[in-house]
Amino acid sequence: MQIRNGQPSCYVLKNKDLELPSKGTVHLELDVLFNPVKACLRTFLPRERRLLEDNRKFSKKILARNVERVKRITMSLWNTIQFLRNCFLWESPVRSLFAFVESEKKGIRERIYMVQDIVITVQNLLEDLASFAERIKNTFNWTVPFLSVLACVVFAVATIVLYYIPLRYIILLWGINKFTKKLRNPYAIENNELLDFLSRVPSDVQRVQQAELKPYSGSSPFRKKRSTV
Structure with missing residues (x-):
């Protein structure tokens, strides 16, 4: 730069x-x-x-960093993010269990792939949201x-x-x-x-x-x- x-x-x-x-x-x-x-x-x-x-893969480090960025930038959206996090990270067992037993025809491997894709989607969504807010902040900070x-x-x-x-x-x-x-x-x-x-x-x-x-x-x-x- x-x-x-x-x-x-x-x-x-x-x-x-x-x-x-x-x-x-x-x-x-x-x-x-x-x-x-x-x-x-x-x-x-x-x-x-x-x-x-780049073929994005799930990473606990990236996910935790994105969650922290979103928390630091804006707290008004934290309730929505917390709902998604509880749903896809098994912090609410009932909701997560419902996602697993949604279709009995799907094998356990397909269910694992499905949950993995959802977690990656949430991870990318958090990254895009945090990046958008940080770019607005850095515009006014004369970065x-x-x-x-x-x-x-x-x-x-x-x-x-x-x-x-x-x-x-x-x-x-x-x-x-x-x-x-x-x-x-x-x-x-x-x-x-x-x-x-x-x-x-x-x-x-x-x-x-x-x-x-x-x-x-x-x-x-x-x-x-x-x-x-």
Whole structure:
């Protein structure tokens, strides 16, 4: 997140959780081509999807971390989360037992897979909910100054537009744009500009994973490899 054009940097390698340091460092010098105008416009468009998506599996550590994040961000939704947690983590035996005996035709292996899929779904739901709330918080905390400045500019422009143009005209233009989008561009991807913007803001977990660790004192200085012709 702090990369600079042509600036040599030393990065400490991390473990598989991207939280603690591991053995070794890597020295990089990168050429960064950055256009602020294009970056602002691209922020409100959907992010590129990975060609290879990660196959998420159930993890007690991830589940516990997501529950803790949700509890820390908002307590108003805790009652709903607690209901789901009681249902799928056997804290309410009657409710969990009912999920097992729901269909007598299903084998025990299919029931285990069914409960496992439900737990993974709840785990991912908690992660998405916590990430959404943390991204809103980090926008106002100026975690990424470029995105926070862009949000302030958008709010200022929206205030000026609302002052001079009646709200009904703005809603009319917005509706025409949404309903004619497919006619003007059949291959256009449906998107939500607000969600696309928030997807660029890192959550608390991503901040830890993307944080740069200080190099070890004994790390070697940056060296350039010269290519021989």
